[in-house]
Amino acid sequence: MSRPKPFKVAAIALIFAAPEIVQADEITVFAAASLTNAMAEIEAGFEAETGHDLIVSLAGSSALARQIQQGAPADIFISANPGWMDTLEADGLVEDGTRFDLLNNSIVLIAAGTDAAPVRIGPGMDLAGVLGEGRLAMALVDAVPAGIYGKAALEHLGLWRGVAPRIAQADNVRAALAFVATGEAPYGIVYATDAVAEDNVMVVGTFPAATHPPVVYPAADLSNRDFPAEAAFLDYLRGAGARAAFERQGFVVVAE
Template sequence: MPSFRSFGPAAATRLALIMACVMAATTVRAAADDITVFAAASLKTAMDTIAADWTAATGLTAAVSLGGSSELARQIQQGAPADVFVSANPEWMDLLEADGLVVSGSRFDLLGNRLVLIAHDRDAAPVDIAPGFDLAGLLGEDRLAMAMVDAVPAGIYGKAALTGLGVWDAVAPHVAQASNVRAALAYVAAGEAPFGIVYATDAVAEDRVSVVGTFPETSHPAIVYPAAALTTGDSSLAADFLTYLRGDAARDVFLQQGFTVLTSKTAGRN
């Protein structure tokens, strides 16, 4: 049974505090916000721009709550007031749909992404990511930052890729898990871990890291971001916002951030 290294003896306490803060921030809807969107942390840069553009175009405000898809899905299950959910993988949306929390017919696949290996050293040599590659040797006694490998989509995809390439068992003792993919990115950017596994779009958003390799798409399940309206919210406004996400303005933002856009204005249920 592999053990996972943390970022210090108080890591569990810090993680609990982070989760508590996320819960507090996402369970209270500000009166001035017209719509609340729960979105995967990897969407931060794009959603910040899209929310501002939505306000400029409609005069309505969108509060975007970001976090690991698993944590956001659990908050929705517990009654958090949200109108729209954009997950970083289908499974957490499947769970909410099974619970009757997704508006029928509103779900569609919005985006795709790639998985990359990043380094804190801007001059780090490229890594040939292939079956059996010696990632453990590259790490030495150092750590590999990843999102939580059994809960957060980026971590799940990363573990699947390393397993598919036959190197997971050797790398697992070096893995330091973060609460979400942007937290893993931050650890590498700050030099707390020399390497990490994140989405390609996360690497674009952080100039203190370099991409040293891209994981073969065949090494892990396809990275898909489904979006849907939630039965806990305002279905009319949610439908309008989802239409905006399928429009040209949002498409341009997603493409600039390196996402693959999987949908169009006429897209329906996936």
């Protein structure tokens, strides 16, 4: 009578009980420069939770959108305004059904240092007088969302023509913030969240929401390739970890 062979039976059981190995993917995210601090937190949290690698490229939404149009290998786009996402969608570069509004923000007038006087923002304000001999730092006013919103607010208030020759334009909103933080410009227009991220500036006034289009950040999967990690990242953006990171920077999270 033959004896049982427990070793082989045990070995087979171990093989069937082995956990499934999940393949880690690399996801490239193009995100508006105003998301710099929040995306650093989100990158670390997402990678720790999922094992995927997140590559984040930050710049003005206009520059990122143009790179995507030219074939840049991005998987996800988070824009600081709907217009550039609309452009990519019209070009067939956004995966159908993946776009959603992620965040809201506001625009503010900032001053260099920490002891500037508050400025009442409204029709008739003497913004040119506030600037004195200095310049007003803004992101590119005809391309970058923060600059577009800021110009719209100044036009609405009847102030644009008086200060247009005094604008120091920067490639993106974080560069405009740096102009003020380093004292190259005494005042600037940036997002409220940018002011939170920089200790060497202070908010001296907030532009009323009625003076400019709503500041909306849409996110979407791009249509150049399709793999499960992209959906996992978009889900993460809607989750508690990302919400906390955004809210720490002063964003209003609208995604559910």
